[in-house]
Amino acid sequence: MICAHAMFLRRSFTSKTVPEALWKLGRLNHIAIATPDLAKSASLYKNILGADISEPQPLPDHGVTTIFVNLGNTKLELLHPLGEKSPIQGFLDKNKSGGLHHICIEVDNIQNAMKEVKANGIRCLTEEPKIGAHNKPVVFLHPKDCAGVLVELEQS
């Protein structure tokens, strides 16, 4: 009994000495593609490549119209400017044909993820998470701190 009790205590102490992760990285939620011609891009994925796609969804608060392309394990998000101050207009001005705009990775605790990335010198583009296109809190990380890639973290 003493031996078993000692083992129990050791296990308890062992597990306590391992700090619990404050947040965990999850799966790739989507890849966003900005396009100057939403219907043509949607047709490429639906009619030529044979993927399932969603109906166009106007998101005035985000300045985009989106169509999701379902690839089974993840999604492409086709983005087209909506309104006069669309956040992707500048990107399309530089990339006339469109192009890969950002990737979105899920995290289970966005506040703790933000604290940790900031502590490691990765700039967040907003001080607080915003509510993203899926009605979940999101934050974008500065592309210059992420190998030139605009990375969105989304609370899963």
Place this chain on the structure above:
Amino acid sequence: MICAHAMFLRRSFTSKTVPEALWKLGRLNHIAIATPDLAKSASLYKNILGADISEPQPLPDHGVTTIFVNLGNTKLELLHPLGEKSPIQGFLDKNKSGGLHHICIEVDNIQNAMKEVKANGIRCLTEEPKIGAHNKPVVFLHPKDCAGVLVELEQS
């Protein structure tokens, strides 16, 4: 018995009248990110974001060194130039910090996929598939025909 036989026949005819697809689009295999600093980019995903990553793999035939970042449902492929004629050097010359380079989607029959995309006016960058980094046949589609995105199709 007659009824069951009739149902069997109907099912047979029904399935025969549906033409079999000559190829099918599969899952997103990976997103490729070109980076001027492979160690720093790998550290971002491993040490700051906490993802599992592979060892660096030099691929002299492809002019790149790669590191794969496992995101559970798909992978990021970090690419760094190897040798003097690396196919990603031009991209890095234009994008000094690095950036999203291409996406790779699986297909179950690359020859039939190529025939169909060509018939729909999508240019392939090579006449025949090449053997890609995973030792499987791959072909790249012209970015100008794919909403500005370099799309790789890989035989699954």
